[in-house]
Every structure is written in C-alpha cells, then in structure tokens.
Amino acid sequence: MCLAVPLRVIALLGEDWAEAEVGGVVSRVSIALIGEVNVGDYLIVHAGFAITRLDVEEAEKTLALFAEISAHLAEVQHALHPRLP
C-alpha cells in the first residue's frame, strides 16, 4: 500500500501539478505536498502525490557504496581463485 516510485519531472503544469516520467511512462503528479519543484528533479510518488523529493546526491552515494562492496568482493575472489590466462 505504501509503495512509491521515483519519477523525474519533465514539465511543470502550474497550480500544484507536474508531469513526471519513469521508464517511458508519463504521469500527472500532484506536488501540493512538497511545494516548488524544477524540471529534472526526482520525486518519490505515491498514489498520485509526490510525498518527498529524491535526494539524487544521497542516492548516488548509496549506489557508490554498493559498487564499492561488490568491487571489493570481486577482488577478494580473484585473489583466492585466480583464473589462468
């Protein structure tokens, strides 16, 4: 029930509305709960309402952390089981 999806704003429609997109699906989103947004912002959208902004910087930090962990794991595995050339 509480599922929400990150959408990117592609147009401002005025009066608390914006048009936003994810994976080619465009929807009309109410921004009444968060106030001013700009084209290119990411919003977390639940049941037609943006409930908050997606903080892109923080999202990238988390993704970078995951990338770092998997790179480290790959390195350790390579050291344990080196493939013959």
Next chain:
Amino acid sequence: MRYIHGFRDGAAAAALEQLIGSEVDSNREYHLMEFCGGHTHAIFRYGVEDLLPPNVRLVHGPGCPVCVLAMPRLDAAIELAIRRDITLVSYGDMVRVPASRRRSLLKARAQGADVRMVYSALEALEIAAAHREREIVFFAIGFETTTPATAHLILEAHRRGLKNLTVYCNHVVTPAAIQSILDAPGAGDANQVRIDGFIGPSHVSAVIGSAPYEAFSQNYHKPVVIAGFEPLDVMQAVFMLIRQINDGRACVENQFTRGVTRAGNIKAQAIVSEVLELRPNFEWRGLGRLARSAMRIKSAYAQYDAEKRFVMTETSVRENAACQCPSIIRGQKKPTDCTIFGTVCTPRSPIGSCMVSAEGVCAAYYKYRRTRNGLPA
C-alpha cells in the same frame, strides 16, 4: 530507472550477503521485524531471506493497512455503498477485501452499487464535481504515506465548495502499532518470539521523519533502521541492524537517506494537522483496540466527515476461530503454523487479514513459498 534498478543489482546483493555473513555472530540469534508490508513483499519477491545466515530471522510485522482494517468498518463502508444516492470511491487494494458474510465492495458493485476504484484521492474531487446530484464518499485508508493525500483532498473540496463529497477516514499511524507489539503480553517472555530490532518503513518515514522512532530505541533499547523498499536497501538495513546489535547499541539509523530526513515532510505534516487529529483509540484487526493509533477529521471540517453526515453502525463480527493472524502479525507464529493456511484460506477466498492483501504475510507465503511447503501449486 537508475534509482529503481540500481538497488536490485545481483552482484551487490552477493557482496552484501558475504558482508552480513562475516558480521553475524554464529553464537546468537537475530530476530528482526520488518514492520511494513512493502518490505515483506520485497523480501519474498527477491528471496532476501535465502541470502541471510540461518540465525538471522526476519519477523513479518503488521504494516499493511488493508490487513489491519477492522471488519465492522468495512461492513459500514459496504452499507454506504449499497445506498442508491451514494458513490463510494476507494483505492483498488480495498475493493476485494472480504467483509463479514463473505461480502466485499467488488461484490456490492456487481450487485449494482456505485463503487469506483481510483489511483489518486484527487480523482474523488473530479467525480464529485461531475456528479453534483450524488453523494460521493471517499473511503480513505492507509498509513502516514497516504494520509496527507486525504487531508489535501478535504482542503481542495473546501476550496472548491464541493458540498457532496465526504471522507470515511480510516487512516492509521505507524508508531502506535510498533508500540503495541513491544507492549504485547509475552513480548518479554523468553518462550515467545522476541524482536531484537526493527526495519523501519521508508515512505511512511519520508512523511513523518525518523524522529518518531527514537522513543523505541531509547525506551525499549531496540535498534531501528529505516530502509528503502528495494532488495539491496533491505539487505543493507539488515547489516546495519546486526552491527548495532553486536555493538550493544540501540539507535535510529537511516538507510534510506535518499528520501528520509529526521524531520520528514513538514509541509505534508502541516496539511495533515490542519484537517485531521488523533482518535483516542481505534480497533485494529488482529491487534485489538490501540490508543491514539488512528486519525479522524477535525470538527472544523465535520461537514466532510462521512461518519457525521451518514448514520453508520458498526456491528461486531466474530473472526474464524482457526485463523492465526493475530499471532502472525505480532511475529509469534508463521503462516505455516496455521491449520487453514493454503487450504481453506487462500488469496482467492481469504479468511484472515494476512491473506487479504497482496502485502499480507500469508499472501506472500502463499505466492512465493507454497511449493516449498508441499502445498498444491
């Protein structure tokens, strides 16, 4: 899609699996409750449990608003829907839910009641504006994620002078439910399933912030990690909880930094408190009557309150005696401990609340685990 699929990467999941494996102490058990049905669903869908060491157990909590809605409230909504002058509007999750005597909103619609499914609460405004001769009732349910939308709907109806729109408010609050699980009789009993930490909901917390959970970490010494709904989010949160438990710490940590702050969405909170207030108590299916656990419409907006405009009666209903949902949503039992699970009680004809919604624990077990448990596919 980067901010969806990026958090489902298999290589990173394998790395997190190793990281968790190296952090756990094999001499102790970890019982972690994911409160929210969205997490339960993600855990089953992506097989997160299979990536965890055997001594890390995920306990599935009551965070599914459809599942915890008391049956008399749903019966009252059906009574409204079958009135010829009323159009009942609700979210799709709600219409299939069985009420007493095997009725549901969907069946009421098949019998001629005007029941409409909407994606957004604001669609109720358009229906009300287009059908001024009819009474439009929005059957509002949900946790704090959904509550601001209902409050905004009432403010918009007020602004546009729509006199034929009312709201049947069934919004519930998360911290009260967590509190009831911590205070449940037997919660401290060694024979009962204990809970060592909570995976907190992300989207509820986007609205209310992470601050409301601080009381649980301080007063009950339970760590809380707020986590996103993608599988890597859940795994990182499990790792953070295990680390807190190993260190003997109990604080509120935030894994979902991309959407949650300590204060939450102040504007949404202000809209909610303009229109809604806490009820002294509210009946939860499976948990009983909980103090200050749900919202009602303030008297200043009473003209938009369906419970004030219409005569609504709640008659008490007896639940099926074999149903184990009350113990299951407290984490004391598993669906497979219930004799009617998967036989009498299935998603097609659910008996208990946990089978009702796709996010319920029994429904998730049925969908993803039944072949493993030897039930007919």
